[in-house]
Amino acid sequence: MIELAPSILAADFARLGEQIQQAADGGGTVIHVDIMDGHFVPNLTMGPPVVKSLRKSTRLPLDCHLMIENPDQFIPEFAEAGADWISVHQEVCRHLNRTLQLIKDHHCLAGVVINPATPIETLSEVLEIVDYVLVMSVNPGFGGQEFIPACLRKIRNLADVREKRGFGFRIEVDGGIGPATVADIVRAGGEILVAGNAIFAIGDPKINAQRLLKTASEATLQRV
Secondary structure (H helix, E strand, O other): OOEEEEEHHHOOHHHHHHHHHHHHHOOEOOEEEEEEEOOOOOOEOOOHHHHHHHHHHOOOOEEEEEEOOOHHHOHHHHHHHOOOEEEEEOOOOOOHHHHHHHHHHOOOEEEEEEOOOOOHHHHOOOOOOOOEEEEEOOOOOOOOOOOOOOHHHHHHHHHHHHHHHOOOOEEEEEOOOOOOOHHHHHHHOOOEEEEOHHHHOOOOHHHHHHHHHHHHHHHHOOOO
């Protein structure tokens, strides 16, 4: 099943509730929230208070992507604020298994994220317990970057490992997703599509979401 996760990082925050609803009307089923601390990535965004406000404006699951150092310190706060999904970067988690279990202990879906240069082999010991793997197809920190084509191989390899080992995690992809790239991503195995600029930058978020999902759905028929 293909799902669209509109990323509010690209939305107009003066009309955030309205734009979230438009994206949902267009088929968005998960709201992606990028949490950046200015240390792990060179940008600073939002924290638990924003997530708490979002929780009041939508019933859709809130997918909180923690691009932060020391995620264990903040996971309880984000869960309490209303996060439904929480993902953490393999690159910052010294004890990844424990961090993922902490997310589950707070009744959220647990995801693990890998940057473009991080091989999927680093996840071999946690794939059995994660609910989803988020493949970064740009280097994290800023929206509007171009998709890194080499990440398609990583998505395909993850899908192959899942099938061969009988795992149940889903594959989420974030970075450079738009009309020109979404079909290749879906054919490679991407299932949860995080899109920011493609939804919110220009035009009607509802129409943009509908068009992106239509292209993605058509691509599922072309999967090998």
